[in-house]
Amino acid sequence: MSEFVTAQYDPRARDYVQSAVHAAGADLDNMAALVKSAGADVVLDLGCGGGHVSYAVASSVDRVVACDPTASMARAVQEEAHRRGLDQVNPACGFAESLPFADASFDAVLSRFSAHHWADLEAGLVEWRRVLRHGGLGVLIDTVAPENAMADSVLQTIETLRDPSHMRNYKVSEWRRLLAAAGFEIEAVTEMRLRLDFASWVGRTKTPVLHQQAILSLQRATSPAVREMLEIDEDGSFTLDTALFVLR
Incomplete structure (x- = not known):
């Protein structure tokens, strides 16, 4: 399954580096502010995609590891970081479920719009906790499913039709349970909405x-x-719910 996901994204790396939806937003600003206030020195951008989290936090940390399972994505991030003069950004390849890092390697672990592609979310969260130092900062941002059952079904279906590597948009209630089971304390949850332009959404x-x-x-055909x-x-075009979780 993991190899299937990387095959889906291998030819699209440059599109995600250039994606306006991923390059900006209040959620990204909030994440960068949290990292700066935490005084983190070494940061992991988990499932970095186009690298926008790495670019946003690079100026306030000593080192940020931009980790993605797709080699072409990591290379594209390295090229873009070099173009921006961000020497703090170091690319790496690895799956969330089996990270190639030692225990307690990072002061902060960040993930934005990645977890809905993880083949084994529970394993990925356990790995996240393993590589985060004791007392370190975790910030997770992802699209979330409605609690309403029909809306949830419709959303999962259109997400999978758009991208067969989509695993699942989890509900906020599911996230709370899964994060607690992995050993995280949830300090705060901020729910937001993200407007998606259909043409660019399917184009990416x-x-x-x-x-x-x-x-x-x-x-x-769905209900009013x-x-x-x-x-x-x-x-x-439609609107997705998203959520930002601050974790310890």
Whole structure:
């Protein structure tokens, strides 16, 4: 399963480096502020994707390891960091479920819009806790599913049609349970919303036209309540819930 995910993202690295959705946002600003206030020296950007977390925190830390399972993504981040003059950014390859780092290696571990692709979320969270030093900072940001069952089903379906490597958007209630089981204390949870433009959303993942049509068909066929909950427009653009968890 992990190799399947990397195969999906290997040809798309540059698209994620250049993605406007990933490059900015209040969630990213909050994450950078938390790292700066914590005084972290060595930071792990787990599932770094286009590297936007690494770029955002680099100026306030001694070293940030941008770790992604996709080799082309890590190379693209290295190139972009060099272009920006961010020598603090060091790329690495590794899966969340089996990180290639020693215990307690990092003062802070950060992850943004990555965990919904992890093949084994529980194992990934245990690894996160292993490589984070005692008392260190964890910041997790991810898209989350609605607690409403029908809206949850619709969201998971359109996410999978768009990108077959999608594992699951977890509900906030599920995140609370899973983080506690992994041994984390949740200091704060901030829930937000993220507007997605349909054309760029499917463009980043090179979603086949047939799958795009299926997404639009499902969006139009679902109940008015779900359409309102997800703020679905006629062109397929919609709004996702996201959550930021501060962990110790």
